[in-house]
Amino acid sequence: MRIVQPRRSWQISVSADALVCSALARSRRADVAAEAASLRAALVERIVALNPQGDAPARLARLDLLPEDASWSRWQTVVFAGRAWDDDAAIDLAFALWDVIGEAAYRATIRGEQPRLTLGQRYAWPGASGSNSTGAEVSARAPVRATDVGRWAVLELPLALYADLDSGLMAARTRMIGAAVVLLGLGAGLGAGIAFVFGRSAEAGLAAGVIVSAALVVTYVLLMISLIAGSGLMALSRARIKVENDARGFPRRSRIVAASWVVAAFVGIASGFAAATLATMWVQERPYQGAVQQTSGTVLSWDDGHRYRVFQLQYEADGTVRIGEASVDELDLTVYSEVGDTVALEYPVEHPDRIRGAGRAAEGRDTNRAFAWISGIGAGVALACAATAVVVDRRRPLAARP
Incomplete structure (x- = not known):
C-alpha cells in the first residue's frame, strides 16, 4: 500500500x-x-x-x-x-x-483514526514527547511502565517498521536488513559469551546465539505481517460497524476483537508454514514408506562436488554386497569421517539401493506426526479466534450498532 x-x-x-x-x-x-x-x-x-x-x-x-x-x-x-x-x-x-x-x-x-506518531514514539521508548490519540501532550519525563514497553514492542514498533518498509525505498530495506544483521551479530556474541562463562565451546554458543536470534527475527516479521493481516480481516468483517464509535464507547471489546484477529492471523500463518513443511517432508519420505531393513556400511570414498559431501558406501542387502551413495546430511557421519569408518544404514525392502542413516524412517514419521498435530491444532485455534472476534464484535449493545 x-x-x-x-x-x-x-x-x-x-x-x-x-x-x-x-x-x-x-x-x-x-x-x-x-x-x-x-x-x-x-x-x-x-x-x-x-x-x-x-x-x-x-x-x-x-x-x-x-x-x-x-x-x-x-x-x-x-x-x-x-x-x-x-x-x-x-x-x-x-x-x-x-x-x-x-x-x-x-x-x-x-x-481521529490513525494518530501520527513522532520519531521518538516510533523508534524510542514509550513516553517520548508527542501527542497521544486524544491530542493531549505526552510528557517527555513520563514514567515508563511495563505495559507501555510491551505495547511498544508488540504493536507500535512492528507497525512503524511496516510503514517504513511499505514506503518502497531502498533505504527502508537497507535499515530492515541491517537491523536483522545487527540482531544476529548480538545473538552470536551473547551466545559465545555465555558459553565461555560456563566453560563450553565458544563455537557451539555462537551457533546457538545465531539460531535464537534468527528465530526472534522470523517471529517478529511474522508478528508484523500478522498485525497487518489481522487489521485487514477485522476491516472486512466489520463492514457494517461504526468502528470509531465502538472503539470510544467499548474500548475493551474493541481490544478483544483486534487481539483475536491478530492472534488468528499469527497462528494461521504459522500453521500454514507447518502444513507446507509437512507436505514437503511427506514428499521426501515417500520413497522410504513401507518396510525398512537396517544394515551397516563402510566408507569407500567421498565427493565434495555437490552441495553436501557425498559418501560412497559398501553395504550388504538381501545377501548381496552393494555400493551406494548418500550425502552427509543423511548419515551419522561428518566431514571429518575417513575411509574405512562404519555407519548404521537403513533401506526400503523394495528398493535396497536407497540408503541413509539408520532410524531416519522412524524420525521422519515422528516429525510428520508432530507437524500434522501442530498444523491441525493451529488451524483450529485460528478458526476459534476468528469466530470469537466475529461473535464478540456482533454481540454489542444496540446503541453501538449503526
Whole structure:
C-alpha cells in the first residue's frame, strides 16, 4: 500500500486508500464548499472507470446514504476493487477535495483514526514527547511502565517498521536488513559469551546465539505481517460497524476483537508454514514408506562436488554386497569421517539401493506426526479466534450498532 505525503504544510504521512476513502466520506457532508461537489463527482467517475466490470456505481450510491459520521473505512472495499488507491488521478482528485474541505478537517479525520506518531514514539521508548490519540501532550519525563514497553514492542514498533518498509525505498530495506544483521551479530556474541562463562565451546554458543536470534527475527516479521493481516480481516468483517464509535464507547471489546484477529492471523500463518513443511517432508519420505531393513556400511570414498559431501558406501542387502551413495546430511557421519569408518544404514525392502542413516524412517514419521498435530491444532485455534472476534464484535449493545 502506497504511503503519500499530503500537500503544502500538511505534515502527516497517510496511506493512499485512507486519503481517497476519507475524501469520499467527508465530502458528502452538508458543510463542505460547493466547489467540492464537482471534484467529488470527478473522483467518483474515476473510481467507476477504474472498475468498469464491477458494481461501483451502485455501491457508491448506497454508501452516500450512510450517516455523515460513518467511518471512511466503509469505502475501502470499492476503492480497493479498482485499485483507486494506487491511481495518480484518483489521488490528485482526493488531494484537491481536501484542499477545498480544509486542512483542519483533514487532520481531524485522519488523526481521529490513525494518530501520527513522532520519531521518538516510533523508534524510542514509550513516553517520548508527542501527542497521544486524544491530542493531549505526552510528557517527555513520563514514567515508563511495563505495559507501555510491551505495547511498544508488540504493536507500535512492528507497525512503524511496516510503514517504513511499505514506503518502497531502498533505504527502508537497507535499515530492515541491517537491523536483522545487527540482531544476529548480538545473538552470536551473547551466545559465545555465555558459553565461555560456563566453560563450553565458544563455537557451539555462537551457533546457538545465531539460531535464537534468527528465530526472534522470523517471529517478529511474522508478528508484523500478522498485525497487518489481522487489521485487514477485522476491516472486512466489520463492514457494517461504526468502528470509531465502538472503539470510544467499548474500548475493551474493541481490544478483544483486534487481539483475536491478530492472534488468528499469527497462528494461521504459522500453521500454514507447518502444513507446507509437512507436505514437503511427506514428499521426501515417500520413497522410504513401507518396510525398512537396517544394515551397516563402510566408507569407500567421498565427493565434495555437490552441495553436501557425498559418501560412497559398501553395504550388504538381501545377501548381496552393494555400493551406494548418500550425502552427509543423511548419515551419522561428518566431514571429518575417513575411509574405512562404519555407519548404521537403513533401506526400503523394495528398493535396497536407497540408503541413509539408520532410524531416519522412524524420525521422519515422528516429525510428520508432530507437524500434522501442530498444523491441525493451529488451524483450529485460528478458526476459534476468528469466530470469537466475529461473535464478540456482533454481540454489542444496540446503541453501538449503526
